[in-house]
Amino acid sequence: MTKNRDADSGNTGMRAMLARHGFRFKKQLGQNFLVDENVVKKIIAAADVGSCDGVFEIGPGAGAMTTKLADIARRVVAVEKDRGLMPILDERLADRNNVELIFADVLDLDLSKVWPAFVDCESVHVIANLPYYITTPILFFLLEAGVPIETMILMVQKEVADRLAAPPGGKDYGALTVSVQYRCDVEKVAHVSPGSFVPSPGVESTVVRLRVRRDPKVRVVDDGQFHRIVKAAFALRRKTILNALCAGLGMRKEEVAELLSQAEIVATRRGETLSLQEFADLANLFPGNP
Ligand code: SAM
16 A cells, blocks of 8 residues: 555644644544645645635634635634634644634534625635534535635545535435535545544545535525425435325325426436436426416
């Protein structure tokens, strides 16, 4: 196996700094810190952060990415749940006057009150090596926060990246895929092996780039209706779309069959074969829509 010298030297430096501060990793907070400079560079390059841009970083940890981001961005706001990291981050970021640290659970923040910090920034990028235990809630929290986000560069568990980027028809294509691809263009940027972190996680990771679209990719009359139908279609994914929707939405077979026929979707197909466009066409025909 090839030795990863960048990760080895970063690992030694990181461990020494954490030991000096008496820091102990908290597994329950998904604390696997990046020690591979090459991966940090790839994440930052993928974000394409300009000198007039802002960065919202979730979970800066010991600041592996934060210092580099502060070098290139106009402003960095980083939110970290673990107050135990405060002395380390304070030390590493002492000479930066464009970084604001918030010690809180990101899910408790009202982002409309945080975004004014980026008032003089051209666009805002979210960058996060996410705690894997709450990847999906954080993703939806960001998409539903109603604040302008240009791109999100997220380190996620490999299997989650596969689901986010999946095309229709396969086992990875599900409600998460459709809901995220409705709002974002998703690309995988890099594969990251466990040896790039300290401590090494038991899973492979992937960096994904989500370009948040100003307008969703397909026209949907009622977002709530669209998400309900997507959820119902995948809740019983081994069933036909007809049966899954009847069960999930509590509707009569004839009624759902008629709507599927109007949307030109064969009732015996499975939900996992429907494209984003087909989900939108179907949702727009459901009762409640004008
Ligand atoms: N960004 C650092 C790096 O790449 O080395 C640390 C990444 S580590 C996978 C995840 C970080 O998110 C940890 O520092 C953890 O304490 C923090 N974290 C976990 N849950 C959080 C939450 N709900 N809100 C904010 N930060 C959180």
